[in-house]
Amino acid sequence: MAPSAPSVPPADHSGTGPGTGTRIAFGDCPASVPAPPAPDRVECGTVRVPLDHGHPEGRHLDIAVSRVPASGTPGERRGVLLVNPGGPGGSGLSYAVTKRAKLPERVRRAYDVIGFDPRGVGHSAPADCGDMGGLFDTPGADPVPRGREAERAYLASQRRMADDCARGVGEALPHLSTTETAHDMDDIRAALGERRIAYLGVSYGTYLGAAYAALHPHRTGPMVLDSAVGPWDWHEFDVRQARALLRQRQTLFGWLAEGGDEGSGHSGRSAHSAHSGRFGLGGTAEEVRASYAKVRAGLAARPVDGFGPAEFDRAVYRALGRTERWAGLGEGLRAYLRDGDVAGLRPEDPFDGPESRNYEAANRTVKCADGPGPGPSRVLRDIRALRRADPLPVLTGLEASACAYWSHTPAHRTPLSAPHAPPVLLVASEHDPVTPIEGARELRAGLPPGSRLVTLRNDYSHGVFASRGDDCVDGTVAAYLTGDGAPDADVRCEGPGLPRP
Structure with missing residues (x-):
């Protein structure tokens, strides 16, 4: 379930509406909001x-x-x-x-x-989208569909997710x-x-x-x-991100191998290196990739305590975005290969907690309300292209796939062009x-x-x-x-x- 509304002081609605005199009646914050260092206040x-x-x-x-x-x-x-x-x-x-x-x-x-x-x-x-087509099942289904039957199952899960959001969010869905x-x-x-x-x-x-x-x-x-x-439209963004994640993962493999060229992401060691690398995963990027593939295949064949390929890909997705998480991922891969332990691969925050459930629901709801979604054929075409680029793509971020089945499809995309505003700093x-x-x-x-x-x-x-x-x-x-x-x-x-x- 989504978190309930907090005890937040009500606004002063003595005006006739937003922008016409209404002021915020500031007071205490919900317990989830941390206090700033003194003498500041929130x-x-x-x-x-x-x-x-x-x-x-x-x-x-x-x-x-x-x-x-x-x-x-x-x-x-x-x-x-x-x-x-x-x-x-x-x-x-x-x-x-x-x-x-x-x-x-x-x-x-x-x-x-x-x-x-x-x-x-x-x-x-x-927003509350309920089960979201099985998104929170543990272990989740392999998020990389291979073959026609798996592709049909993938699309069916996206349809169920869209239906769950339509039921859960109701009249607010397009807004x-x-x-x-x-x-x-x-x-x-x-x-x-x-x-x-x-x-x-x-x-x-x-x-x-x-x-x-x-x-x-x-x-x-x-x-x-x-x-x-x-x-871009949200699905195009998701696909571009998935390609960038593959480039980043190759850089990660070189770093985990130790001794590589930091600017290129390649190990620089011979393919026949006898070194085991910084984390015991291999002395070249290729050897580390093989260790990575072995971990994922092992979890797909036999999940550990509800941790399977979907959970593994989410952990990798999270780690790729911040380099300070790379060492933890390397240690987690090593621990699994050594003794089957997945504790080092699990994120600290549970994926299926109330905040995460709300995040995932709001994420799809906003993306699908922002403009026309992709058709199912486009979704499959892009997934196949990513698989051709790499047999082990990270598809965790393909969140707009559910928009292929959205019940309220907007006719226009969110406007982003702003030539008349002051200069912006990117x-x-x-x-x-x-x-x-x-x-x-x-x-x-x-x-x-x-x-x-x-x-x-x-x-x-x-x-x-x-x-x-x-x-x-x-x-x-x-x-x-x-x-x-x-x-x-x-x-x-x-x-x-x-x-x-």
Whole structure:
């Protein structure tokens, strides 16, 4: 079941609606929101918004909002900085606290940091898709279909997932979209009494930010889009991500083999190397790949304590996005090969917990509400192409496949082009496999003139600003947010490379 609504103080709805005088009655936060370090404080409230902004007289939702006030003097304050952690499906209520703690001090002094749970997420009318076509079964079915019968079973599971969401989400299904959430952001702006908002979005948060700038260009202040989703339909994005994950995994294999060229992801050792590598998985990328394939095949043949190929692929998907997780994955592979232990491969957070169930439901619901989905033939064609590229693809991120059977198919895609907003600052890791850098480059084509791209070269992780600890990136973004404007040209910062042994 999705989490129940928290005890959040109600908004003051004495005005006639969003943007017409309504203010947020801030008070205590739900217990799930951490307290910031003293003397900072966090406070929470709600904003009432229409389910369908095109028909504001109809059903309404309460959007949960958090605020950590600026720590500087009144003269230093520049306004509010809305933040979104990504997804779709990521909860932002606590993110105002956790992300703010990592921001450069000059940004913390200048802005009230505002977090919110987007509609369908967390404490904002959470979406519930029930069993989602068996997604939470343990062990799950092998997510890589091989052969006609397996492909039919895969499509059937996607149809069941779509049907489960239609039943669980009901009349809200077509309205849990990025477009509606972008309008909610403007309702939050109005309820805060601000003429404009500054914004920091990571991953899916960049897609949401671009949509806000397209819909409300004259309400948009400084906007940072970190690790950008490209301006493609969601299924196309998922497929591009799957290809990037294969490139990243090859780099991982070389790193696990030890002694490889850090820039290329290849081992550099002879194919006949007698070395067992850093983790005992092999001394070349090819030998490590063989060990990896052996682990996956073993779990497919005989799952361990509910941990099979689907669970394994999810663990790999998670590890590939952040290099600090690579050593743990290597140790987990070694432990399984040595004694059949899968403890090192399991993520700390249970996949089928309430927060995860809500995340997965909101993720599909938003993606499928954002534009026309792929047809079943396209889904199978792309899966076959990925299998031809590599017999062991990681298909965990093909979340928009369910949109092939969605009951409310939108006729138009979410608008992302925003030529009339102020210049935007994009930030990207050169080798990010989750949101490949070509997404930032293509998204920028529809953004205002003067928008710039800050690239962290020789970096392999997802999420950059106030995340990777890079002074060049953090300083450039902080200067932009606090009044210096966008740089005169794109900025290239030198990243850390692959992890050291």
